[in-house]
Protein backbone atom coordinates (compact mmCIF):
# COMPACT_ATOMS: atom_id res chain seq x y z
CA UNK A 1 0.00 0.00 0.00
CA UNK A 2 2.79 2.38 0.97
CA UNK A 3 4.79 1.63 -2.22
CA UNK A 4 1.62 2.29 -4.21
CA UNK A 5 1.20 5.71 -2.60
CA UNK A 6 4.81 6.80 -3.10
CA UNK A 7 4.94 5.23 -6.58
CA UNK A 8 1.82 7.12 -7.70
CA UNK A 9 3.18 10.29 -6.14
CA UNK A 10 6.50 10.03 -7.97
CA UNK A 11 4.80 9.11 -11.26
CA UNK A 12 2.05 11.72 -11.39
CA UNK A 13 2.70 14.38 -8.80
CA UNK A 14 6.41 14.92 -8.24
CA UNK A 15 8.01 17.82 -10.09
CA UNK A 16 11.76 18.26 -10.60
CA UNK A 17 13.62 20.35 -8.05
CA UNK A 18 11.26 19.94 -5.14
CA UNK A 19 11.67 18.40 -1.72
CA UNK A 20 9.45 16.01 0.23
CA UNK A 21 8.95 17.13 3.82
CA UNK A 22 7.47 14.54 6.18
CA UNK A 23 5.53 15.76 9.24
CA UNK A 24 5.65 13.28 12.13
CA UNK A 25 4.50 13.32 15.74
CA UNK A 26 2.08 11.59 18.09
CA UNK A 27 -1.70 11.68 17.75
CA UNK A 28 -3.08 15.13 18.56
CA UNK A 29 0.29 16.93 18.82
CA UNK A 30 -0.80 19.43 16.14
CA UNK A 31 0.64 18.14 12.84
CA UNK A 32 -2.43 18.93 10.73
CA UNK A 33 -2.88 22.31 12.41
CA UNK A 34 0.70 23.21 11.43
CA UNK A 35 0.22 21.68 7.94
CA UNK A 36 -2.84 23.92 7.44
CA UNK A 37 -0.91 26.95 8.71
CA UNK A 38 1.86 26.24 6.18
CA UNK A 39 -0.71 26.10 3.35
CA UNK A 40 -2.23 29.40 4.47
CA UNK A 41 1.18 31.08 4.69
CA UNK A 42 2.81 29.74 1.53
CA UNK A 43 -0.12 29.16 -0.80
CA UNK A 44 -2.36 31.92 0.58
CA UNK A 45 -5.19 29.42 1.01
CA UNK A 46 -8.17 30.29 3.19
CA UNK A 47 -8.74 33.55 4.97
CA UNK A 48 -5.77 33.26 7.30
CA UNK A 49 -7.94 31.95 10.16
CA UNK A 50 -7.31 28.51 11.62
CA UNK A 51 -10.30 26.22 11.22
CA UNK A 52 -11.11 23.08 13.20
CA UNK A 53 -9.09 20.04 12.12
CA UNK A 54 -10.04 16.37 12.22
CA UNK A 55 -7.73 13.51 13.25
CA UNK A 56 -5.84 12.26 10.18
CA UNK A 57 -6.91 8.77 9.13
CA UNK A 58 -4.13 8.30 6.55
CA UNK A 59 -2.16 11.04 4.84
CA UNK A 60 -2.59 14.66 3.72
CA UNK A 61 -0.41 16.03 0.92
CA UNK A 62 0.19 19.57 -0.22
CA UNK A 63 2.65 21.20 -2.60
CA UNK A 64 3.73 24.64 -1.40
CA UNK A 65 5.50 26.97 -3.76
CA UNK A 66 6.66 29.87 -1.59
CA UNK A 67 9.62 31.90 -2.85
CA UNK A 68 12.45 29.70 -1.66
CA UNK A 69 13.84 28.58 -5.03
CA UNK A 70 12.42 25.04 -4.65
CA UNK A 71 8.93 23.77 -3.98
CA UNK A 72 8.16 21.82 -0.84
CA UNK A 73 5.68 18.94 -0.76
CA UNK A 74 4.43 18.36 2.78
CA UNK A 75 3.32 14.88 3.88
CA UNK A 76 1.11 15.05 6.98
CA UNK A 77 0.82 11.52 8.37
CA UNK A 78 -1.67 10.36 11.01
CA UNK A 79 -0.19 9.80 14.48
CA UNK A 80 -2.51 7.06 15.76
CA UNK A 81 -0.62 4.12 17.24
CA UNK A 82 -1.74 1.82 14.42
CA UNK A 83 -0.15 4.16 11.87
CA UNK A 84 3.23 4.60 13.61
CA UNK A 85 4.85 1.52 11.99
CA UNK A 86 4.40 3.32 8.64
CA UNK A 87 6.56 6.26 9.75
CA UNK A 88 9.83 4.44 9.09
CA UNK A 89 8.76 3.69 5.51
CA UNK A 90 7.71 7.29 4.90
CA UNK A 91 10.92 8.60 6.52
CA UNK A 92 13.04 6.60 4.10
CA UNK A 93 11.42 8.52 1.23
CA UNK A 94 11.69 11.97 2.81
CA UNK A 95 14.15 14.74 2.03
CA UNK A 96 13.53 16.29 5.46
CA UNK A 97 11.44 15.62 8.56
CA UNK A 98 9.44 17.95 10.78
CA UNK A 99 8.91 16.25 14.12
CA UNK A 100 6.16 17.87 16.18
CA UNK A 101 6.34 17.69 19.98
CA UNK A 102 3.32 18.36 22.19
CA UNK A 103 5.13 20.22 24.99
CA UNK A 104 2.19 19.85 27.38
CA UNK A 105 2.01 16.07 27.34
CA UNK A 106 4.83 14.22 29.14
CA UNK A 107 3.46 10.77 28.27
CA UNK A 108 3.31 11.27 24.53
CA UNK A 109 6.65 13.11 24.67
CA UNK A 110 8.35 10.08 26.20
CA UNK A 111 6.82 7.77 23.62
CA UNK A 112 7.56 10.03 20.63
CA UNK A 113 11.10 10.63 21.85
CA UNK A 114 11.72 6.86 21.93
CA UNK A 115 10.33 6.52 18.38
CA UNK A 116 12.40 9.46 17.16
CA UNK A 117 15.60 8.04 18.67
CA UNK A 118 14.80 4.66 17.11
CA UNK A 119 14.60 6.30 13.68
CA UNK A 120 17.94 7.98 14.39
CA UNK A 121 19.75 4.92 15.68
CA UNK A 122 18.39 2.72 12.88
CA UNK A 123 20.01 5.20 10.46
CA UNK A 124 16.67 6.01 8.82
CA UNK A 125 17.38 9.72 9.38
CA UNK A 126 21.09 9.68 8.50
CA UNK A 127 21.77 12.91 6.62
CA UNK A 128 18.06 13.86 6.65
CA UNK A 129 17.55 17.42 7.98
CA UNK A 130 15.25 17.40 11.03
CA UNK A 131 13.23 20.32 12.31
CA UNK A 132 11.93 19.61 15.81
CA UNK A 133 8.91 21.76 16.62
CA UNK A 134 7.74 22.55 20.14
CA UNK A 135 3.98 22.98 19.86
CA UNK A 136 1.34 23.96 22.44
CA UNK A 137 4.06 25.56 24.65
CA UNK A 138 2.69 28.13 27.06
CA UNK A 139 5.89 30.19 26.93
CA UNK A 140 9.46 30.29 25.69
CA UNK A 141 10.86 28.82 28.95
CA UNK A 142 8.84 25.66 28.46
CA UNK A 143 10.04 25.46 24.84
CA UNK A 144 13.68 25.94 25.87
CA UNK A 145 13.42 23.11 28.40
CA UNK A 146 11.95 20.79 25.76
CA UNK A 147 14.59 21.78 23.18
CA UNK A 148 17.42 21.14 25.64
CA UNK A 149 15.94 17.81 26.61
CA UNK A 150 15.46 16.66 23.02
CA UNK A 151 18.54 17.97 21.25
CA UNK A 152 21.15 17.99 24.05
CA UNK A 153 21.73 14.26 24.58
CA UNK A 154 20.19 13.13 21.29
CA UNK A 155 22.33 11.17 18.82
CA UNK A 156 20.62 13.08 15.99
CA UNK A 157 23.32 15.77 16.01
CA UNK A 158 25.89 13.20 14.95
CA UNK A 159 23.98 12.08 11.86
CA UNK A 160 21.93 14.99 10.51
CA UNK A 161 21.42 18.75 10.60
CA UNK A 162 18.89 19.52 13.31
CA UNK A 163 17.08 22.64 14.46
CA UNK A 164 14.34 23.46 16.97
CA UNK A 165 11.41 25.80 16.37
CA UNK A 166 9.17 27.15 19.12
CA UNK A 167 5.63 27.89 17.94
CA UNK A 168 4.08 30.31 20.45
CA UNK A 169 0.41 30.12 21.53
CA UNK A 170 -0.41 33.25 19.51
CA UNK A 171 -1.08 31.91 16.00
CA UNK A 172 -0.70 35.46 14.68
CA UNK A 173 3.08 35.04 15.11
CA UNK A 174 3.30 31.80 13.16
CA UNK A 175 3.56 33.27 9.64
CA UNK A 176 7.14 34.56 9.74
CA UNK A 177 8.27 31.57 11.82
CA UNK A 178 6.87 29.18 9.22
CA UNK A 179 8.62 31.07 6.42
CA UNK A 180 11.93 30.95 8.34
CA UNK A 181 11.45 27.23 8.90
CA UNK A 182 10.78 26.60 5.20
CA UNK A 183 13.87 28.60 4.24
CA UNK A 184 15.95 26.45 6.60
CA UNK A 185 14.43 23.24 5.18
CA UNK A 186 15.10 24.23 1.56
CA UNK A 187 18.69 25.25 2.33
CA UNK A 188 19.43 22.04 4.23
CA UNK A 189 17.75 19.82 1.62
CA UNK A 190 19.70 21.52 -1.17
CA UNK A 191 22.97 21.07 0.72
CA UNK A 192 22.19 17.41 1.46
CA UNK A 193 21.32 16.84 -2.22
CA UNK A 194 24.54 18.52 -3.40
CA UNK A 195 26.58 16.40 -0.96
CA UNK A 196 24.98 13.18 -2.27
CA UNK A 197 25.41 13.95 -6.00
Ligand SMILES: Nc1nc2c(ncn2[C@@H]2O[C@H](COP(=O)(O)OP(=O)(O)OP(=O)(O)O)[C@@H](O)[C@H]2O)c(=O)[nH]1
Nearest residue numbers: 027028029030031032033053055056078079080136
Ligand atom coordinates in the same frame (compact mmCIF):
# COMPACT_ATOMS: atom_id res chain seq x y z
N1 LIG B 1 -3.78 25.02 22.37
C1 LIG B 1 -3.33 24.55 21.22
N2 LIG B 1 -4.03 23.56 20.62
C2 LIG B 1 -3.55 23.09 19.44
C3 LIG B 1 -2.37 23.60 18.84
N3 LIG B 1 -2.13 22.92 17.71
C4 LIG B 1 -3.14 22.02 17.60
N4 LIG B 1 -4.00 22.12 18.64
C5 LIG B 1 -5.22 21.33 18.87
O1 LIG B 1 -4.86 19.97 19.10
C6 LIG B 1 -5.83 19.09 18.53
C7 LIG B 1 -5.17 18.11 17.60
O2 LIG B 1 -4.58 18.83 16.51
P1 LIG B 1 -4.24 18.13 15.12
O3 LIG B 1 -3.58 19.17 14.28
O4 LIG B 1 -5.42 17.43 14.55
O5 LIG B 1 -3.20 17.03 15.60
P2 LIG B 1 -2.51 15.89 14.70
O6 LIG B 1 -1.11 15.76 15.21
O7 LIG B 1 -2.68 16.17 13.26
O8 LIG B 1 -3.32 14.59 15.12
P3 LIG B 1 -3.51 13.20 14.29
O9 LIG B 1 -3.91 13.54 12.90
O10 LIG B 1 -4.57 12.47 15.04
O11 LIG B 1 -2.19 12.49 14.35
C8 LIG B 1 -6.86 19.99 17.79
O12 LIG B 1 -7.96 20.16 18.65
C9 LIG B 1 -6.11 21.29 17.62
O13 LIG B 1 -6.98 22.41 17.57
C10 LIG B 1 -1.66 24.67 19.53
O14 LIG B 1 -0.63 25.17 19.10
N5 LIG B 1 -2.20 25.09 20.71
Ligand SMILES: [Mg+2]
Nearest residue numbers: 031032055056
Ligand atom coordinates in the same frame (compact mmCIF):
# COMPACT_ATOMS: atom_id res chain seq x y z
MG1 LIG C 1 -3.57 15.12 11.72
